[in-house]
Amino acid sequence: MKYISTRGHAPAPGLSAALAAGLAPDGGLYVPQSLPKLAPSAFDGCSDLPAVAARLLAPFFAGDALATELEAICRQAFTFPAPLHPLATPRDHVLELFHGPTAAFKDFGARFLAACMQRLPRDSGKPLTIVVATSGDTGAAVGAAFANLPGFKVAILYPDGRVSPRQAHQLGCFGGNVRAFRVDGAFDDCQRMAKQALSDGELRAIAPLSSANSISLGRLLPQMAYYADAALRHLHATGVVLNFVVPTGNLGNAVACVLARACGLPIGRIALATNANRVLPDFFAGADYSAQPSVATIANAMDVGAPSNFERLTWLYPDAAALRREFVSLSVDDETIRATIRERHARHGEVLCPHTATAMHLLDTMRANGSAKSIEDWAIVSTAHAAKFDSIVEPLIGMAVPLPPGLAALLARPAHADSLANDYAALREILAAN
Numbered sequence: 001m002k003y004i005s006t007r008g009h010a011p012a013p014g015l016s017a018a019l020a021a022g023l024a025p026d027g028g029l030y031v032p033q034s035l036p037k038l039a040p041s042a043f044d045g046c047s048d049l050p051a052v053a054a055r056l057l058a059p060f061f062a063g064d065a066l067a068t069e070l071e072a073i074c075r076q077a078f079t080f081p082a083p084l085h086p087l088a089t090p091r092d093h094v095l096e097l098f099h100g101p102t103a104a105f106k107d108f109g110a111r112f113l114a115a116c117m118q119r120l121p122r123d124s125g126k127p128l129t130i131v132v133a134t135s136g137d138t139g140a141a142v143g144a145a146f147a148n149l150p151g152f153k154v155a156i157l158y159p160d161g162r163v164s165p166r167q168a169h170q171l172g173c174f175g176g177n178v179r180a181f182r183v184d185g186a187f188d189d190c191q192r193m194a195k196q197a198l199s200d201g202e203l204r205a206i207a208p209l210s211s212a213n214s215i216s217l218g219r220l221l222p223q224m225a226y227y228a229d230a231a232l233r234h235l236h237a238t239g240v241v242l243n244f245v246v247p248t249g250n251l252g253n254a255v256a257c258v259l260a261r262a263c264g265l266p267i268g269r270i271a272l273a274t275n276a277n278r279v280l281p282d283f284f285a286g287a288d289y290s291a292q293p294s295v296a297t298i299a300n301a302m303d304v305g306a307p308s309n310f311e312r313l314t315w316l317y318p319d320a321a322a323l324r325r326e327f328v329s330l331s332v333d334d335e336t337i338r339a340t341i342r343e344r345h346a347r348h349g350e351v352l353c354p355h356t357a358t359a360m361h362l363l364d365t366m367r368a369n370g371s372a373k374s375i376e377d378w379a380i381v382s383t384a385h386a387a388k389f390d391s392i393v394e395p396l397i398g399m400a401v402p403l404p405p406g407l408a409a410l411l412a413r414p415a416h417a418d419s420l421a422n423d424y425a426a427l428r429e430i431l432a433a434n
């Protein structure tokens, strides 16, 4: 498989080179040159998530040096399940993606990326520093995935005071080869500084750097696997396709679902829930696509004003009218998120994180207005465990959210983050000294 740029003005490398490069040289995002077609029967004999992942991703690794490692990569990355459970309301389900070490779906992508990068050839004997700007969850997942991995360092940049207390603790708890920096600024400032470092050729010549952001193929490809696995299991159990509502920020998780469907997996419709950042819902309602400054919400991992994977969506659906017909999207404000968390708990005893609650509200809305028919099976995608957002969720439900064991283990460790000025020169100095 070769990978082409969404902008179409770059050579088409194989997987290893596309992984190492991150962004295509013309500024576009890498996408597979063609999409394999996999009938459900292609997965016969795949008995668990790593097996489904390896079968699904084999065409994407074909012809690359990593192909012989694919099974080992999947076994190393997918060490925790992605269960599909029924919700209390008829034909509603939840796909739980929070059983990894940092209790958010980003563990799947980060662990897969780390397992791939570990196996890529290197031209320098120096450690490779992964620079990652995070609004909360990505940094922890990347820190956990690369912690203690020989030959790697991680520098996490996060906006001081704008992540939840437990997110902050997680970001600072790894120690060793993973350093956390709390930046006196917003997420956009962190991202700008990280991008500046990655495009600083002089710096990279003395201190090898790489990124792990949500446009990386190493994060996008593995995310297809849990959709494939859930959809196949649901089809076998019930005979019907599963439709999904995905809580969306940068569109990485949602595009993985779209790609899995495009490869022939038995996935029905896909709906996109956002928080008060409404670039996507406005686009789907007919407005021109225009990036906006992000606004802060209680579903902070989705505080994105310029969804970076939108380019992959328009590559898949070049015709804007066709793209608009294909997806339902709704912006859910903080008050509605709070009401949804409160009501699902009061009525059904379900405990949702704020991101998951946006999807729940969109599904409730579609059930109420008939656009999700009563004969259809839908799954909301639960992107994080509610315990990660205890300061928001617990007052709403009036009780403590029990900590999952992985999260409890991380929170029991000491945490430390260095403060960092909102100034590229300060970051450069630290990376150069590394």
Ligand SMILES: *Cc1c(COP(=O)(O)O)cnc(C)c1O
Pocket: 104, 105, 106, 137, 138, 214, 247, 248, 249, 250, 251, 252, 253, 254, 301, 302, 355, 356, 383, 384
């Ligand atoms: C990152 C994240 C999202 C948004 O995912 P995208 O791939 O950026 O759309 C949603 N929920 C949680 C909990 C996240 O960490």
